[in-house]
Amino acid sequence: MAILILAEHDDGGLKSETLNVVTAAGKIGGEIHVLVAGSACSAAARAACQIAGVVKVLLADATHYAGQGAENTAALMHSLASAYTHILAPASSHGKDVLPRLAALLDVAQISDIVAVASPDTFVRPIYAGNALATVQSADAIKLVTVRVSAFEAAEQGRSAAVEPTSIACGPDLGLSRRIGREMSQSTRPELGAAKVVIAGGRGLASAENFHNLLEPLADKLGAAIGASRAAIDAGFVANDCQIGQTGKIVAPQLFIAIGISGAIQHVAGMRESKVIVAINKDPDAPIFQVADFGLVGDLFKLVPELTAAL
Amino acid sequence: MKVLVTVKRVIDYNVRVRIKADGSGVDLGNVKMAMNPFDEIAVEEAVRLREAGIATEVVAVSCGVLACQDTLRTALALGADRAILIQTDVDLQPLAVAKLLQAVALKEVPQLVILGKQAIDDDANQTGQMLAALLAWPQATFASTLRVADGKLQATREIDGGQETLEVALPAVVTADLRLNEPRYATLPNIMKAKKKPLEVSTPAELGVDVTPRLTTLKVVEPLKRQAVVMVADVAELVAHIAHIPQVATLRNEPRGN
Structure with a gap:
């Protein structure tokens, strides 16, 4: 073989x-x-x-x-x-x-x-x-x-x-396709697929400004990659290539922290194999708590800075 | 320019799947079925091309059981002009579907075929690429924008870590990613009109395509259940629970204040 x-x-x-x-x-x-x-x-x-x-x-x-x-x-x-x-x-x-x-x-x-x-x-x-x-x-x-x-x-x-x-001998140039542009996201963070820690944000963050202001300090501290649910991307909080889920990136880091993510099955598909899953959400009935190891119910605008400070 | 667009009948994306007790597969009995969401995006894009005067005709194709007619009627209600069902009860795998679509493409001679990038049941993400290979056409997979002009197609593709733009000559195969467009809803008058649009039925045998499955599914099981969640009262309790994780432990052993 x-x-x-x-x-x-x-x-x-x-x-x-x-x-x-x-x-x-x-x-x-x-x-x-x-x-x-x-x-x-x-x-x-x-x-x-x-x-x-x-x-x-x-x-x-x-x-x-x-x-x-x-x-x-x-x-x-x-x-x-x-x-x-x-x-x-x-x-x-x-x-x-x-x-x-x-x-x-x-x-x-x-x-x-x-x-x-x-x-x-x-x-x-x-x-x-x-x-x-x-x-x-x-x-x-x-x-x-x-x-x-x-x-x-x-x-x-x-x-x-x-x-x-x-x-080795190269194959022919079929001439079928030509790349005319490529824009890669510039980031000093680890790649989503390879990161040991992933911080992911959802619609609960309410704006692009909040998304960055709340998640980046926490990600900086943990050397984490930043991901997002589809809802956060559709709302324009962050670039498309940050999407975690069935049709986006599949991740399985040591630690996954889901912030303001409800936990649709399509999102869970992309993170359920993470070793430890932490969820912070204001809704105690959010489905994300069904896959999380540790859940914290409350106001993420208060809890996330608190967590960043406590680490 | 004629556009072919493909639609697959799958379990509705909101339905929680049940696995058969004998482990032979997923239970499809009495389950709500719907058009694969990525195919809705593909249909929408094709219809927009016709509305923009770029496409002249949009033909929807589905392969599978008789009930796929319902999925095709949905495509017609969304604006496709006519529909083709390749009817079979065989469990179709992506390579077989690609061969059926190739046969349809050779008859219909479209300039563009748009497919959803993957179906949400088998999550294979193969059919569009396979069809492009069989036709020896260029492919633009995971497309988030399309522009067609002067016999050429420009597509922006979603790739790991960013995006890229390809230019390909027509005819070509495109697979639709999530953000290519937001599909419309079918209106009642259009649903009524769709019932009168032509829907042709053919079979793999009529197209001369062998659709025998190549892969055998030995068993289907549920993924391992995770431990029940521990709800914590505050950040301090949370930190205590995750303090053993190396990336957290390292931080906590460092002198504070830096």
């Missing part, structure tokens, strides 16, 4: 999601290869060489992989696929864009967003916003799997590079 992992990277460096996928691959068993496809991405490939358990790093470096568009990336992977029994990617926006396209090119099913490996052909994945867990078995010769990053530990990184990246 051999497993190919599509690396998550930004050319200049490797993203942490890749490490969690390596751990998932280790549970399947077999030789682990990592594909770094990008433009001027050799630094990311060298970083991939330092992941414990990785036997080979394939480097596809070409200008038509800048932006890592799904069309060219899937075509490249299509040409590599026959050497592998499994192809894995993180269930990130990039992995979710590319892998189903590859699956259709290979005429195989894809198993999305796995949270456990039962055997090399059987995986556990949440359905219905995490309200059910399905164990599914694939009969396809090549298993295509996206991995819920928060469900697997990160593999060790930083071993002295035992392997060097192997440059």
Whole structure:
């Protein structure tokens, strides 16, 4: 068995999601290869060489992989696929864009967003916003799997590079798509998916100003990432990419503090696997208290500054 | 320009799902069903393109059991011009749906196919990307804005940590994210009108598509229940409960006042 992992990277460096996928691959068993496809991405490939358990790093470096568009990336992977029994990617926006396209090119099913490996052909994945867990078995010769990053530990990184990246022949530029802009949120905080502590705010904060003024000092103190419920994002309190839930980010930090979030099932889907959940809400009947470990009922405008001061 | 838009019949998003006692799946008996919310957004976008004079016809497609006709009637009430049901009782998986949609696209020759980015039942998030691959068309997934002009489409996509804008040539496949638009509600007169709009029924066999499932669901279980909540009286009590968490413990061991 051999497993190919599509690396998550930004050319200049490797993203942490890749490490969690390596751990998932280790549970399947077999030789682990990592594909770094990008433009001027050799630094990311060298970083991939330092992941414990990785036997080979394939480097596809070409200008038509800048932006890592799904069309060219899937075509490249299509040409590599026959050497592998499994192809894995993180269930990130990039992995979710590319892998189903590859699956259709290979005429195989894809198993999305796995949270456990039962055997090399059987995986556990949440359905219905995490309200059910399905164990599914694939009969396809090549298993295509996206991995819920928060469900697997990160593999060790930083071993002295035992392997060097192997440059591979690049695929054609299909010329189907062109990226004309990209705006990334500028933040010095940890990324939502990788943060040990997440502070999330909801509609209860009532305004963008409150959202920032109340949550940021608490997040600063705990070195936390900031997330939000859909209601808070729809109200314009914070940027879209902060959304936690069924269709947003899935997080499972050591500590999740939900502030002024009612706890719709779609939101809970994105945070229910957190180790410790604290909820602060003025409504004692809010559904968030059904998933919380510790609940505090009261005026968040008073309680949040109090909590920040007490830590 | 013709636009194809896909709609899936799923459990209503407000319904709490029940898992069958034998662990074979989710109980769909006597449960309120509705159009997948992301597909409502897809239909709305297609209808807006026609209202803006960019699209000339909006064709809604659904694949599944006969009752998907209800979902298609909803799409017609929201403004689609006509509907196609690919009827089957087989449990359809994303690859099979993509192949059915490919067959429909080859017959209908749309310039644009808009799908919801994922269905809220299987949460697979695959069908649009698969359809794009089968047609060898470009894809713009997780779209939050669309602009169509001069045979090209510009889409802003929601990606991890921000957003990006792609330009693709038509024909293309787009999958709709939450913030692409706010879908309208069907009005009573439009619901009545929708009953008279054409709805064509076909089958996988007529389209020559094998829809045999590739994945076998061995069991479906409930996730582990969390411990019951401990309600605390004040911040001090809360802090006492979370003081053992490393990120909190570190803070509390530091000298105060910095």
